[in-house]
Amino acid sequence: MLTRELAGMLDDALGLDGAAREPVALADVRLPPLTLSARARERLEATVGAGWVTSDAVSRVLHSGGKGYVDLVAIRAGAPHGAPDAVVYPESHEAVLAVLALCAAERVAVVPFGGGTSMVGGLSAIAGSQHAVISLDLRRLAGVRALDEHSLTATVAAGTRAPAFEALLSEHGLTLGHYPDSFEFVTLGGCAATRSVGQASSGYGRIDQAIQGVRLATPAGELAPAALPASAAGPALRELVVGSEGVLGVITGLLVRVRPQPAERLYEGVVFESFEAAAEALRIAVQAQAAPDVVRLTDELATRLALAAGEGRRRRAPLGRHALRSRGGALAIVGWEGQRDAITRRRLHTMTLLRRAGGTVVGEPAGRAWAASRFAGPYLRDELLSHGVLVGEFETATSWTALPALRAAVSTALAGSLGACGTPPLIGCQVSHVYDTGVSLSFTALARSLDGQQEAQWRAAKDGASAAIVRSGATISHHHSVGRDNASWVASELGPLGIASLRALKAQLDPVGVMNPGKLIPAG
Numbered sequence: 001m002l003t004r005e006l007a008g009m010l011d012d013a014l015g016l017d018g019a020a021r022e023p024v025a026l027a028d029v030r031l032p033p034l035t036l037s038a039r040a041r042e043r044l045e046a047t048v049g050a051g052w053v054t055s056d057a058v059s060r061v062l063h064s065g066g067k068g069y070v071d072l073v074a075i076r077a078g079a080p081h082g083a084p085d086a087v088v089y090p091e092s093h094e095a096v097l098a099v100l101a102l103c104a105a106e107r108v109a110v111v112p113f114g115g116g117t118s119m120v121g122g123l124s125a126i127a128g129s130q131h132a133v134i135s136l137d138l139r140r141l142a143g144v145r146a147l148d149e150h151s152l153t154a155t156v157a158a159g160t161r162a163p164a165f166e167a168l169l170s171e172h173g174l175t176l177g178h179y180p181d182s183f184e185f186v187t188l189g190g191c192a193a194t195r196s197v198g199q200a201s202s203g204y205g206r207i208d209q210a211i212q213g214v215r216l217a218t219p220a221g222e223l224a225p226a227a228l229p230a231s232a233a234g235p236a237l238r239e240l241v242v243g244s245e246g247v248l249g250v251i252t253g254l255l256v257r258v259r260p261q262p263a264e265r266l267y268e269g270v271v272f273e274s275f276e277a278a279a280e281a282l283r284i285a286v287q288a289q290a291a292p293d294v295v296r297l298t299d300e301l302a303t304r305l306a307l308a309a310g311e312g313r314r315r316r317a318p319l320g321r322h323a324l325r326s327r328g329g330a331l332a333i334v335g336w337e338g339q340r341d342a343i344t345r346r347r348l349h350t351m352t353l354l355r356r357a358g359g360t361v362v363g364e365p366a367g368r369a370w371a372a373s374r375f376a377g378p379y380l381r382d383e384l385l386s387h388g389v390l391v392g393e394f395e396t397a398t399s400w401t402a403l404p405a406l407r408a409a410v411s412t413a414l415a416g417s418l419g420a421c422g423t424p425p426l427i428g429c430q431v432s433h434v435y436d437t438g439v440s441l442s443f444t445a446l447a448r449s450l451d452g453q454q455e456a457q458w459r460a461a462k463d464g465a466s467a468a469i470v471r472s473g474a475t476i477s478h479h480h481s482v483g484r485d486n487a488s489w490v491a492s493e494l495g496p497l498g499i500a501s502l503r504a505l506k507a508q509l510d511p512v513g514v515m516n517p518g519k520l521i522p523a524g
């Protein structure tokens with residue numbers, strides 16, 4: 001819910017007109033004509049069953065994209081950027097292999113579809129050089145196939161949703177511990193395909209650190225390197241599959257390491273005079289091996305917005321007595337998960353360092369408020385769109401040394417591109433993942449959206465932010481992946497020979513080029 005306080009802040013800063021902008025009704029969404037040949041459709045139906053190939057308008061709309069700003073704006077306007085000719089629901093690894101082989105033979109593009117939460121256009125229905133495009137929805141390919149409680153690994157089908165997986169593991173006192181902000185909807189295969197990063201990334205690690213084995217169905221057959229705890233048998237092929245975003249094939253199964261469920265979770269707030277002071281304090285703590293499992297540092301503006309958004313309803317009271325009374329500070333949420341004794345010891349170490357570096361510990365209420373609202377972001381974004389607010393989210397990572405210059409460069413670029421309409425945007429910055437050598441940075445830009453020009457506004461902001469990121473030598477994506485929206489920027493990070501190597505690998509596994517056209521690998 002958009003609180004009155006946040007609405008007031010946005011009105012004051014952006015000069016909103018107060019009019020509600022409702023999305024068009026589902027029935028009024030305009031879809032492109034179907035181009036799938038009758039023969040290809042018959043073969044698909046013969047492979048997965050007639051009831052598991054759908055082309056009704058609702059299925060096509062729901063599979064026309066993900067949850068990035070461009071996708072949302074297009075669908076709210078009733079004009080998605082393309083839609084699949086059919087949605088196909090395979091039930092097994094073998095069925096996926098058969099679908100990919102027939103799509104290669106019939107020249108049909110395939111977009112693997114997991115939880116549908118891509119932020120970067122990874123699900124955009126692009127046919128490329130093929131005559132039609134299908135969405136391959138993996139929801140039937142779900143479930144835990146094996147659990148090895150002795151070695152602490154689980155074999156899981158790729159279409160399994162993260163909450164279902166956690167629920168099953170918890171019956172055995174285990175957890176994967178992977179909680180991206182989109183946790184409620186993501187699939188394990190989607191996380192693997194995008195190298196996602198969860199909230200407790202310092203504790204459980206990124207998804208790539210949890211994956212021990214992958215099974216990939218490709219148009220050329222199966223790629224399934226042995227799933228071992230460690231191996232020196234050449235480069236890890238697994239690593240080529242993790243983060244491959246559906247352009248090489250479909251991840252159908254994973255072997256992931258699991259851990260005992262934490263006995264306790266403790267999240268707390270620490271307030272700093274400034275974002276810079278907080279970042280420096282975190283650097284000292286992380287490099288002293290005192291990283292909390294969860295770190296969410298919001299800069300001064302992002303902290304004010306978070307408080308106003310009502311995460312603050314519960315946070316405001318405890319914070320009001322401390323450094324945020326003047327609303328001038330930066331708030332870090334830090335958290336630990338594990339056994340009580342270990343948490344007590346680790347917390348003492350971290351908090352000693354953070355206090356010494358200028359932090360004021362404001363306690364658990366702030367942490368509990370964060371935990372209660374940590375999956376609420378998507379709903380707020382939808383409401384902001386209805387209120388005529390452009391919400392741009394741009395993320396990257398860099399070294400501790402380069403952090404100040406990168407933050408300044410991206411903020412300046414966003415202010416320049418989004419201020420062109422005459423009203424300066426609000427630009428907040430957040431550190432959500434920390435490493436010994438650097439950090440991830442997420443920028444949120446809120447601007448007055450111009451009706452009918454939202455996409456052009458967003459593209460100007462995206463181009464400005466991406467150019468600043470690339471000029472700074474930072475990554476074009478720390479966790480959202482490349483997809484469609486970052487594909488034209490990735491070459492500067494991977495280099496010409498790197499891109500050529502990816503193309504060669506794709507030519508081997510997907511010689512006809514049916515797999516997820518227009519994503520990850522820039523057009524040649």
Ligand SMILES: Cc1cc2nc3c(=O)[nH]c(=O)nc-3n(C[C@H](O)[C@H](O)[C@H](O)COP(=O)(O)OP(=O)(O)OC[C@H]3O[C@@H](n4cnc5c(N)ncnc54)[C@H](O)[C@@H]3O)c2cc1C
Nearest residue numbers: 114115116117118122180181187189190191196197246251
């Ligand atoms: C509100 C919100 C918050 C988010 N927060 C985070 C966050 O905290 N951390 C983070 O890392 N990301 C985050 N994301 C981005 C997104 O949730 C992740 O990229 C997630 O991993 C995607 O999983 P999914 O199952 O939804 O995949 P989808 O969105 O369905 O697909 C993502 C991409 O992977 C491909 N793909 C999907 N499944 C497979 C498969 N089995 N085999 C091959 N390719 C496949 C798709 O074709 C697509 O290109 C957020 C997104 C939203 C909307």
